[in-house]
Amino acid sequence: MDERTIRVGITHGDTNAVGYELILKAFADEALSELCIPVVYGSQRVAAYHRKALGLDTGFTVVPSAAEAESGRLNMVSCFEDEIKIDLGLPTPESGRAAMLSLQKALEDYRNGDIDVxxxxxxxxxxxxxxxxxxxxxTDFLEHEAGEGKEALMILMNQVMRVALVTTHMPLKDVAGAITQDKIERKISIFNECLHRDFTISIPRIAVLSLNPHNGDDGLLGNEEKDVIIPAIESMRGRDIQCFGPYSADGFFGAGLYCHFDGVLAMYHDQGLA
Incomplete structure (x- = not known):
């Protein structure tokens, strides 16, 4: 294997969902296999069902292990041999078990260094x-199983922006109580390191969003900006991290201000993903 080519492990997810469709359509473009050595953790039978249903010709090369994956091919490591009923769009106990077997095997290979990503x-x-x-x-599962005690940061990106989240999967009514100055500082620190290491940005510029509408309107709509978010930003700027804000999310995205930053830190799930 070319040492510059990374091995990318791909779990097939729920077998009744869109996982195989995403994989097969993505790797229908052979150029993608030139960028990495893909290793899908799944089932030959399930893959064949989805390939036929989609009318696609993309094929898999079955390998005994990720360590034996071949360059220029869409490799597959079989995670189970059992026959499984496919009910597209319907989550079942069988499809959940298949998703877990795929994830467990991929995680094992990641820990062993057989895949890089x-x-x-x-x-x-x-x-x-x-x-x-x-x-x-x-996110929570991988943080627990592979994080080696480090905190995870959920980041979503496209061609024009990178958005990270302070809080992730929790009811909206619990968000304010979960946001602390220390937590925001930790997330800014992780985000800054990621932008520098993974995106080779020398001095990242990070925008921090507010929690309340209109930045809290001087306390009329909440005090989290004044009591928690601004002190966190000031603290991190004192550590030479270029973070700015807080910005009210509606005006920030509506005016295209994200174009002036390398990353955006949102306070909660739907604020960042919307």
């Missing part, structure tokens, strides 16, 4: 829930 296809959080997966989603 892990990409996860969508799961159904309810039907995958079991003794081995007592988490709200992939």
């Amino acid at each position: 892990l990409v996860t296809c969508p799961i159904n959080k309810k039907n995958i829930y079991c003794d081995d997966f007592r988490f709200i989603g992939h």
Whole structure:
């Protein structure tokens, strides 16, 4: 293997969902296999079903292990041999178990150094829930299983922006209580390191969004900006991290201010994802 080519492990997710469609359509473009060595953790039978249903010719090369994955091919490591009923769009106990087997095998190979990066296809959080997966989603699970005691940061990106979240999967009524100065400072620090290391940005500029409408309107709509968010920003600027704000989310995105920053830190899930 070319040492410059990374091995990318890909879990197939819930077998009744869009995981195989995403994989097959993405790797229909052969150029993608030139950028990495893909290793799909799944099932030959399930893959064949989805390939036929989609009318696609993309094929898999089955390999005994990720360490034996071949360059220029869409490799597959079989995670189970059992026959499984496919009910597209319907989460079932079978599809949840299949998703968990894929995730467990991929995580094992990641820990062993057989893959460099892990990409996860969508799961159904309810039907995958079991003794081995007592988490709200992939982020919390991977933080627990592979984080080595480090805190995870959820980041979403496209061609024009990178958005990270202070809080992730929790009811909106609990968000304000979960946001602390220390937590914001930790997330800014992780985001800054990520932008520098993974995106090779020498001095990242990070915009921090407010929690309340209109930045709290001088306390009329909440004091989190004054009591928590601004002190966190000032503290991190004192550590030579270029972070700015807080910005009211509606005006910030509406006016295209994100174009002036390398990353945006949102306070809660839908604020960042919307």
